Amino acid sequence: MRILVAEDDRRLAALLEQTLVEAGWDVEVVHDGTAAYGRALPGGLAYDVLLLDWMLPGTDGLAVCRRLRELGVLTPVLMLTARADVRDRIDGLDAGADDYLPKPFDLDELLARLRALVRRTSYGEEVVVEVDDLVVDPGSRTVRRAGTAIELSAREFDILHLLVARAGRVVSRYTILDEVWDGETDLSSNVIDVHLAAIRAKIDRPFGTSTITTVRGAGYRVDTRETR
Numbered sequence: 001m002r003i004l005v006a007e008d009d010r011r012l013a014a015l016l017e018q019t020l021v022e023a024g025w026d027v028e029v030v031h032d033g034t035a036a037y038g039r040a041l042p043g044g045l046a047y048d049v050l051l052l053d054w055m056l057p058g059t060d061g062l063a064v065c066r067r068l069r070e071l072g073v074l075t076p077v078l079m080l081t082a083r084a085d086v087r088d089r090i091d092g093l094d095a096g097a098d099d100y101l102p103k104p105f106d107l108d109e110l111l112a113r114l115r116a117l118v119r120r121t122s123y124g125e126e127v128v129v130e131v132d133d134l135v136v137d138p139g140s141r142t143v144r145r146a147g148t149a150i151e152l153s154a155r156e157f158d159i160l161h162l163l164v165a166r167a168g169r170v171v172s173r174y175t176i177l178d179e180v181w182d183g184e185t186d187l188s189s190n191v192i193d194v195h196l197a198a199i200r201a202k203i204d205r206p207f208g209t210s211t212i213t214t215v216r217g218a219g220y221r222v223d224t225r226e227t228r
Helices: 010-021 033-040 063-069 086-094 107-124 156-165 171-182 191-203
Strands: 002-006 028-032 049-051 077-081 100-104 129-131 134-137 142-145 148-150 212-216 219-222
Touching: 002 010, 002 033, 028 033, 033 049, 033 063, 033 212, 049 063, 049 107, 049 171, 063 077, 063 086, 063 142, 077 086, 086 100, 100 107, 107 171, 129 156, 134 156, 156 171, 156 191, 156 219, 171 191, 171 219, 191 212
Parallel strands: 002 028, 002 049, 049 077, 077 100
Antiparallel strands: 129 134, 134 142, 142 148, 212 219
16 A cells, blocks of 8 residues: 655654554655645556645645645545644545544554545445456456356455455555454464465466466565556
8 A cells, every 4th residue: 555644744754654664555755745745646656545744834734635636636635733623623624634633643543544544445435447357346246257257255355356456556465454354364374375366266267367466575466468
């Protein structure tokens, strides 16, 4: 998962970067609102979440969020701020922020809120995903390849949907465990390998295809035929 962190307090920014990297995030850090706005514009790098401090130099986080929403950028935004008044929280949400965390905050709570935002985005939308002739429909929770229906277990479907929804990008084992199992399973467990073997046996082997690539030391990636 890729996150943009905009925080002008460099010590806090460094702490956030370290915490997020250890949690399996791909992190980019900027220290002012102008840079945050430029990075998050349409056509630039794709982020799963924007973590914006309210009081940024240049352009504050509230203005960054509002301007991005006006341009149609729908990336989830978690706003960090020392402002704790109800009116401030309302202003932040009205500007387009999806969540609001007042300072000082607990790092575990921050990670939990970020996970919730990603889950809400990944699984709240019933958008059909197609990769070559593989069609994954989260609304009906069905999978078809070359017009043939494929039966998957609930866990298998969730893993496949997560991977195809981020086709072309590496998805770490931590991310799969965190989003599909809500972090309940130990990373040393082979539960992911068992499920991926079952998924490959169903969506690839009968069709002579290879959809999911194992990226050693990093995770897994779904590629289209053009990128294989």
